[in-house]
Amino acid sequence: MLMIKSNDGAKIAVYDLGPKNCSKIIVLVHGWPLSHKMFEYQLPALLHAGYRVVSLDLRGFGNSDETAGGYCYDRFADDLFTVIRTLGLRRFVLLGFSMGGAIAVRYMARHRGYGVTKLCLVDAAAPSYCKTPDNPYGNSVDDTNKLIQLGCQDRPALNEYFGSIFFAQEHSKPFLNWLQGVNNSASGLGEMQSLIALRDEDVYDDLRTIRVPTGIFHGKQDMICPFGMAEIMHAQIRGSRLFPFDKAGHGAFYDDLEQFNCTLVGFLENRK
Template identity: 45%
Template sequence: MGCYVQTEENVSLFVEDIGQGQPIVFLHGWPLCHNMFEYQMNELPKKGFRCIGIDFRGYGQSDKPFEGYDYDTMADDVKAVIYTLELKAAVLAGFSMGGAIAVRYMTRHGGADIKKLILMSAAAPAFTKRPDYPYGFRKKDVDDLIAGFQKDRPKALADFSRIFFAKSKTPEFKQWFQNLGLSASSYGTLHSAAALRDEDLRKELKDIKVPTLIMHGVKDKVCSVHFAKELKRRIPSASFIPFEESGHGIFYEEKDRLNEEITRFAKE
């Protein structure tokens, strides 16, 4: 069932809410939408879960304002959904950029109504290199990515998809993936990329108090597996499961295993 949730700024967020039982809130990656989780949302309701997929502002079927793509604002949007749906003791599951925003939700809002956190291929603690953080892209690399999206967004998206997965995918899958990215607003895509470039979550990770499961592809070329190791080191009560056969797209490349690990962790 689809519905819309209004934020305090009167931005309408599209939410898919299916199944019954333990709620799991899914936060998608850049520059996709909640439909990237169809391989989870097809299966997890069968196992007693209520799956809630949010389209961030600027993405999918949500409103597409020109501004508001910093982590604080997007975490506030997540809060609006959790509050409006009256969720309690939910599992928050973020992928890539969604993982970073999940972290910011946990620290900015004190983990309100969340009992467990799942970080999948998370773009955290920082997406770009710092003097004391040798992982990720250079800031110039992200600037070049942004320039490519400004020049020819469909081509830039297709180029980005080539490093997203560890193995080549069918033409039909590539078209599906392309369609997900093109459903986003151009400016939301650009502004979110700037947030990925600039935000740094390292100092706040110690404030996450709930059990946290980190899952990450060993062959990830978008978010280095070193991100996951840093998260494991910095988050109390965190566990890390490497996905040996996956690149960035663990939601598809090892979807059965991912679903099994989500199920196990959420039911513990």
């Protein structure tokens, strides 16, 4: 683990695995309220395919600093840019899951896609988490406010609720307990202020700035970011490819683990 200082002094935890002279690089951005650990079951497949895998904990999550503020998409995108510049990454794939997908989209607009050769959006919270005139499939602001209120009073209960709607398939209790532990490891400030960002932020206009090959990977049973959002992203990102997972929920990366990993590596390697 590396600790890289962002431009406001916050220390961002970074995990850099694989040969440093590798020409194939992928950068992974986790979702809310997870950490880099969510990609545990993608890591072996990516390393086996010959990738250098760089992941990070967003500020306020995992091992990164909890800060008093700064939990907005612009700040997260700037943190990501600092990590990329510090590591000297110039040609890489950028993958974002859920809120991390929205942050990846903001990075593409705010930093003109610096270094990105391909983009992967996995059950992304884009174009917005909540309903807008451009996104009729999002969650309601009122329901999100209720989640914010619950989290401010009983954050583990909020995480348990999200865990209950995260998957469309049955998974073992030990696995679900592990995932709950990852969620609970987030800082209170980071988790709750990021949920406010999810409620308020919109990357619809940013989608049109994307000019790299883009794969959209989305569970058709997603109850957190409904599949209609994937169709909007597909329509707005020129030349994008949509990979639906018919029996998967928000956690398509685990609901359909083998097929997801196969499809992802195939897209990276131009096999599909």
